[in-house]
Amino acid sequence: MTALTYSGVAFAYPGGAPVLDGVDLRVEQGDVLLVVGSSGSGKSTLLRAANGLVPHSTGGRFSGDVVVGGRSTRLHLPRQLADVVGFVHQDPEAHFVTDQVEADLAFGLENLGVDPATMRRRIEEVLDALDIARLRHRSPASLSGGERQRCAIAGALVVGPSVLVLDEPTSQLDPQGAEDVLGAVARLNADLGTTVLLAEHRLERAAPVAHAAVLLEAGRVASAGSPADVLADYPGAATVTRLGRLLGWQPPPLTVREAQRHARREDRAGWPEPAARSASGGDPLVSCTGVRVELGGSVVLRDVALTVREGEVVALLGRNGAGKTTLLRALAGVISVGRGSVHRAGPVAYVPQDPNALLFAPTVRRELEQTLRLIGRPDAHQVDHWLRALRLEDLAHRHPRTLSGGERQRVAVAAVAVGGAAVLLLDETTRGMDAPSRQALETAIAEHARAGGAVVLATHDVELAARAASRVVVLGDGDVVASGPAREVLAGSLFAPQVLRVLPPFLTLEEVASAAVLRS
Amino acid sequence: MDARQPLHALTWLVWALAAAASVQLAPNPLYVALVLAISAAVVATNALDSPLAKGFPLLVGLGLTFALVRVVLTVATTHGVGDVLFSLPSARLPQILGGFTVGGTVEVPVLLQSASEGLVIVGVLAAFAAFNAVVSHHELVRSAPAAFFELGLVLTVSLAFVPVTLQAIGAVREADKARTGGRIVRRGRLVRQAVPLLETGMERAVSLAESMDSRGFGHQAPTRHEAVGGWLGVGALLSLAGTFLALVGGAPPVSAALLVALGAGLFAAAVALTSAGRRRVRYRPRHLVLTDWLVLSAAIAAPATLAMLSVLHDDTLRWSVSPLALPSVSAPAVVALLALALPAFLRPPNGVAPR
Incomplete structure (x- = not known):
């Protein structure tokens, strides 16, 4: 049975290029359909069309038809479809209408006029289904990202919709939160048969959950079918999938387990060992010793020492609350340290987590020029250099707020880096980025380090650390618990990058590729 | 019902109104100071763990600032009524700005009178600041008609x-x-x-x-009754807010009384109109329990007793600055005001109300 049907759906903003262009799609009852594609491919628009937010809330030219639960979105407003489509926004902040989880769950039911006895039962049920019963009296503002997103899903699920639409539900979360959310989605689907339409960038976890996948390119369905088939050629696929593509494994693996099965059959005789990365840098650019920081009465960093040298890319790993951001802020001088000392050889630039807190100029180029004006050193050459380095030339005249999340992140990096600091401190800058944006950023980081600068990346992404870092530092509860070359630190870890888990001691696809070439 | 459950939002509303009314009925600075202390104790024992609850000192500070400004303005513009404390250089404003003298003599009764009136403003604001700190705003809204x-x-x-x-x-x-x-x-x-x-x-x-739209907000279109009722409700709230300003600003009691009457009338009309229409379903509505009724009756008893004392010519309720005398208190009035402190005793001193 079909839960949701798109037939010939096209959509464009007035005077703009088509965002969706002739999309035909069926979501079968009980399936998890994964929607992939780079930023700007129309994923969000496709999802928002499922309950009529497109076009009823956005305006624009809409043609074709979307039918959900037997009702057409042409004839029904989103609020009239609330009982058949549960929609969860990308930003969990935007979901909550009250200051208490339980009361928020009741919001949808009260709107639909469900009788109080049923209301009571449904709420108890979703509290259990998403394992959030212990959060019922809490305020959403006090929850972690993963908890908040699960509460948001519960709020959509509570009315008993036939389709649950999740727009990048894990893009703003740390790995633990992402795992909790996707685990909950998988469980709902397996136990209750909930139909799910899911858009994701992070495919390591999402792909194994899905029954079918669609790849969108420029508003068209480029391919549709089983997740393995659709992701086989997708550049943004999980690292194991791309590894399988590189080594010609069929069918392409979606999980580490599947890849390990292929790897056992792979004949690796004659593969050279991967070349060691030059770990030692030049002169120290920024260093700290014995740094202790207390924030709001609790110790965030205790006795931390770190030296960042010319030419280094340091990845700072650790769970939420381990002190990564605080260490960056201390190195940058944005906060003062309680004890210990920070020594800077020159200016240090810090890019905060949320690019929206930074961007205020009417165009991307002006954004960069503003920074130079603020520090009193107008230099058009630097502006051009960073626009090129982060591949923002084509976006230079766009308003930063009209860009995608990943593009905004790049603009924020450029706007801070343009000041000419040798050391760049990036706080979770790749969070929620699609593959092209991430690649552009990684290239810029490598170039900056080669040119004698240094970069410190606070990140949850071990794949990024494996590709980009010359050194990995792991923080735990305010201490440095491990520090050294990426291969050594990540090798013994439970959170090792996927290539290392499948083909040790190889760390990245590039290493595997060059080894495979050398052998033949 | 769990004894540790926070008091109902309506109970707190009545408590705050009673405290504010008591301050108006007994503007003697000693009584007002007592109400201030009670408000602080209630906040200390009942404040919720929400960002808004931390606004109590801020709101009281705001009241203090407002009162101070009022004292300075009054002292600087009122002259020739009593003993001179000291003199300042003075200037006469042009006729178009009122034509009165700014500066000049600073007089004892004026200073004391305006300070005591200022304290009343602080007292009223403290009552509402305490209300803001202890009430669950969400529940307040849910229990609204x-x-x-x-x-x-x-x-x-x-x-x-x-x-x-x-x-x-x-x-x-x-x-x-x-x-x-x-x-x-x-x-x-x-x-x-x-x-x-x-x-x-x-x-x-x-x-x-968009999120609210997706969650069915406005799923059922409002009826005509509800629409009209809504506007009447807005009118009622505006009149009541006007009353509050009139009380704080020291406008003649007649205008405050008129505004209250208007607000109450509109309120009643709005409630009647809307209740005549379809009933809106509520999730787990809370009811008043025994503790609520106790606090409610104690709170209402305070201004009621004060009003009675005022009829019986209890001279301590108001403090007269000419002839100058120290303010005095009477036992019945103090007992009446202490009734407002009941919520502070109903919970353990260090207990933060569960949410």
């Missing part, structure tokens, strides 16, 4: 935005500092910080509206 449902929802949603916005302000400030490598550039800072804040706020608001 159906006529106020939409308006109340707007309020709760905006209250839910407060902590998020505070966080955003911190983030924007830090981002601005990070951009210049830790150096603070004052020129144009307002624009650099306000624009990201406003734009992020706008984006959030749009997302929230």
Whole structure:
């Protein structure tokens, strides 16, 4: 049975290029359909069309038809479809209408006029289904990202919709939160048969959950079918999938387990060992010793020492609350340290987590020029250099707020880096980025380090650390618990990058590729 | 019912109104100070763990500032009624600005009278600041009559935005500092910080509206009764807010009484109209329990007793500055005011109310 049907759906903003262009799609009852594609491919628009937010809330030219639960979105407003489509926004902040989880769950039911006895039962049920019963009296503002997103899903699920639409539900979360959310989605689907339409960038976890996948390119369905088939050629696929593509494994693996099965059959005789990365840098650019920081009465960093040298890319790993951001802020001088000392050889630039807190100029180029004006050193050459380095030339005249999340992140990096600091401190800058944006950023980081600068990346992404870092530092509860070359630190870890888990001691696809070439 | 359950929002509303009324009925500074102390004790024992609850000192401080400004203005413009404390240089304002003398003699009765009136303002504000700290705003909105449902929802949603916005302000400030490598550039800072804040706020608001739409807000179109009832409700709230301003601003009691009557009339009409229509389903409505009724009766007893004492010519309720005498107290009035402190005794002193 079909839960949701798109037939010939096209959509464009007035005077703009088509965002969706002739999309035909069926979501079968009980399936998890994964929607992939780079930023700007129309994923969000496709999802928002499922309950009529497109076009009823956005305006624009809409043609074709979307039918959900037997009702057409042409004839029904989103609020009239609330009982058949549960929609969860990308930003969990935007979901909550009250200051208490339980009361928020009741919001949808009260709107639909469900009788109080049923209301009571449904709420108890979703509290259990998403394992959030212990959060019922809490305020959403006090929850972690993963908890908040699960509460948001519960709020959509509570009315008993036939389709649950999740727009990048894990893009703003740390790995633990992402795992909790996707685990909950998988469980709902397996136990209750909930139909799910899911858009994701992070495919390591999402792909194994899905029954079918669609790849969108420029508003068209480029391919549709089983997740393995659709992701086989997708550049943004999980690292194991791309590894399988590189080594010609069929069918392409979606999980580490599947890849390990292929790897056992792979004949690796004659593969050279991967070349060691030059770990030692030049002169120290920024260093700290014995740094202790207390924030709001609790110790965030205790006795931390770190030296960042010319030419280094340091990845700072650790769970939420381990002190990564605080260490960056201390190195940058944005906060003062309680004890210990920070020594800077020159200016240090810090890019905060949320690019929206930074961007205020009417165009991307002006954004960069503003920074130079603020520090009193107008230099058009630097502006051009960073626009090129982060591949923002084509976006230079766009308003930063009209860009995608990943593009905004790049603009924020450029706007801070343009000041000419040798050391760049990036706080979770790749969070929620699609593959092209991430690649552009990684290239810029490598170039900056080669040119004698240094970069410190606070990140949850071990794949990024494996590709980009010359050194990995792991923080735990305010201490440095491990520090050294990426291969050594990540090798013994439970959170090792996927290539290392499948083909040790190889760390990245590039290493595997060059080894495979050398052998033949 | 769990004994540790927080008091009902309506109980707190009545408590706050009773405390404010008591301050009006007994403006003797000693009595007002007692109400201030009671408010602080109630906040200390019953405050909720929400960002808004931390606003008590801020609101009381606001009242103090307002009272001080009022004292300064009164002292500087009222002359020739009593003993001179000291003299300041004076200037006569032009006729168009009222033509009175600013500065000049500072007189004892004027100073004391205005200070005591100022304290009344602080007392009224403290009662409402305490109310803000102890009440669950969400429950308050939910227990409002159906006529106020939409308006109340707007309020709760905006209250839910407060902590998020505070966080955003911190983030924007830090981002601005990070951009210049830790150096603070004052020129144009307002624009650099306000624009990201406003734009992020706008984006959030749009997302929230979409989210509410997706969750079926307005699924059932309002009936004509509800629409009219809603407007009457807005009118009622405006009149009642006007009453509050009239009381604080020291307008003649007649205008306050008229506004109260108007507000109550509109309120009754709104409630009657809306209740005549369809009933809105509520999730787990809370009812008043025994503790609520106890606090309610004690709170109402306070201003009622004070009003009775006033009829019986209890001279201690008001303090006269000419002829100057120390303010005095009477036992019945103190007992009446202490009834307001009941909520502070109903919970353990260090107990933070469970949410």
